[in-house]
Structure formats: C-alpha cells, structure tokens
Amino acid sequence: MGRLSIVATPIGNLEDITLRALRTLKECDVIYAEDTRVISKLLARYEIKKPLQRLDAATEGQKAEEVLARLEAGEHVAFVSDAGTPCISDPGARLVAHIRTNIPEATVETIPGASALTAALSIAGIDATEFTFLGFLPHKKGRQTALKKIAASEIPVVLYESPHRILKLLKELETFAPKCRVTVARELTKVHEEVQTGAPAELAQSLQKRDAVRGEFVVIIEP
Ligand code: SAM
Secondary structure (H helix, E strand, O other), X not given: OOEEEEEOEOOOOOOOOOHHHHHXXXXXXXXXXXXXXXXXXXXHHOOOOOOEEEOOOOOHHHHHHHHHHHHHOOOEEEEEOOOEOOOOOOXXXXXXXXXXXXXXXXXXXXXXXXXXXXXXXXXXXXXXXXXXXXXXXXXXXXXXXXXXXXXXXXXXXXXXEOOOOHHHHHHHHHHHOOOOEEEXXXXXXXXXXXXXXXOHHHHHHHHHOOOOOOOOEEEEEEO
C-alpha cells in the first residue's frame, strides 16, 4: 500500500521549507499540486524534477480517485497547495478524507511547515493561548453575521484577506467593532514584510494613503 505525504511549502520566502519536505518531494513518485506552475518555481530552486499533476478545489473529487488508485498500486504521492500548509484555507481536506475513508491501510503523513496563520501570530505580540481562526470571511451571505461574531468574541480572531478586500474589511470592522485592536500582517517572510497595529479606522487611513494596496494579509482582531 502506498503513501500520501501532505507537504507544507513556503508562504513567500523559498528558504522556508523543511529538509524533510525537500527529501519527500525528491523521493516521491508524483507530486499533485494546486497549481503546477506555482510549485514549479519551488522545484526549480531546489533542482527537483518530478511528474506533476494538478489537484485544485474544482478537481479535488475526481483527482482523489486517481490518487487512491496510485496508492493502491503502492506509489508514494505528495500533495502541495500554492503556499503554506495544505487544507488551511486551501484544498487537500477532501483528498485526505477520501483516502482515509476508502483505504485506511494507506499511510497519510504530514510534512509540516509554514502557515501564514502561525507566522502572523508569532510576530503579532498578542497572547495567542486561545484564538479563533475564521479563514476568509464569506463575501456576501453570512458576512454580517461573521462580523458580529468577531465583534462579540472574547478571544482573538484571525482572518485571511486579499489585497482587493482588505480596505473593505477594515471599514467594516470600523463599523462593527470600532474599539477593537487590529493587527495586520502583510507580505510575511518577503522583502516587504510589515506588521501594523491600531484601531480599524487608523489602519484603514494608513492603507488609503498608499498608491496601491499590494500583498497578502493576515488580520488579527483582539477584543
Ligand atoms: N494554506 C495557506 C497557509 O497555510 O497559510 C493559506 C492559503 S490561503 C489561499 C492564502 C491567504 O493566506 C492569503 O490571502 C493571505 O490572507 C494569507 N497569506 C498567505 N501568504 C501570506 C503572506 N506571505 N503574508 C501574509 N498573508 C499571507
């Protein structure tokens, strides 16, 4: 019976990959990737040549069947998402569930590493003994309910946000939780890594002053 390795990859800085992850990517028979072009850059950097297959949110069900057949044939399959830890606001969970349910005798192993969630918390300077992770807020239905839940939370709430919506989110927080303390971590592990803390209105003002809002964001809201 084969082996499925769920491999964490860097969230920006290509050096943020473990020795075990590199060995796994070198040793496996095939790599399934959320986007083969994204992972190709990482593989080129470490001179790893492997057959690549795409497995993204849209194809996860069908590709999980394909992976299952490979594991039954005794292959070693690695799965990587575009950045960070698979299954954290990324594909992978349906694949893992499918394999665990249908061939429990196969080995499913984690190759842990970077995640924007833990990277942000590690430099936010907040007590993260307890926190709620909500990932990306829903864009439409359920968004107001989520914002109210955040405003009422007694423990820090961590969100992921894209550059297109970060200003909108800060303005919404200004309405729903004007007194909360927000930490915005941008471009973690990259050249322009930046962490800012303040009231939602202050952070919105600071972002609005910029010519363009670039990068990826982790937002931590403290009660
Ligand atoms: N699986 C990933 C992980 O383990 O963190 C998260 C994937 S999710 C599709 C992408 C989101 O993670 C981005 O929109 C952003 O909110 C956050 N993110 C990823 N890389 C980041 C970085 N270098 N700096 C800040 N946030 C980042």
